[in-house]
Amino acid sequence: MSDVDYGQYEAGQDSGELDQLHQASGSELDAGSQFGVYEQDHSAAESTDFAQGRHEEYEVPGGVRYESDDYTNYSHDASVDDHVFAAEGSESSHQAEFSELDALQERFGSAFAQGTVFSGSNAELEAAS
Numbered sequence: 001m002s003d004v005d006y007g008q009y010e011a012g013q014d015s016g017e018l019d020q021l022h023q024a025s026g027s028e029l030d031a032g033s034q035f036g037v038y039e040q041d042h043s044a045a046e047s048t049d050f051a052q053g054r055h056e057e058y059e060v061p062g063g064v065r066y067e068s069d070d071y072t073n074y075s076h077d078a079s080v081d082d083h084v085f086a087a088e089g090s091e092s093s094h095q096a097e098f099s100e101l102d103a104l105q106e107r108f109g110s111a112f113a114q115g116t117v118f119s120g121s122n123a124e125l126e127a128a129s
Helices: none
Strands: 005-033 037-059 066-085 091-119 124-127
Touching: none
Parallel strands: none
Antiparallel strands: 005 091, 037 066, 091 124
């Protein structure tokens, strides 16, 4: 057999890029309320007094005397109490929104070279230098 020499060599350049995008968003809403209070009191009192009378007086022998009185006595007491209490509650709200965006962009390049050499009759494979 004859000696065979075979060699292969390859060289090149690679480039690439990476684009990554991350987006997050959200919102929150809080609300609160309170109720109202209403209170009402009413009281009344009344008192009535009534008196009616008659007074007569006579005086006889000698000096005749006559006296007559009619009277009416009336008393009236009244009292009214009204109480009103009102209170209203309050309301509040809160709203928040958020959004975030993360972007990653990377560019890279690389060069390579490789080769193989096949020589001789006993088929040894060597790396090219």
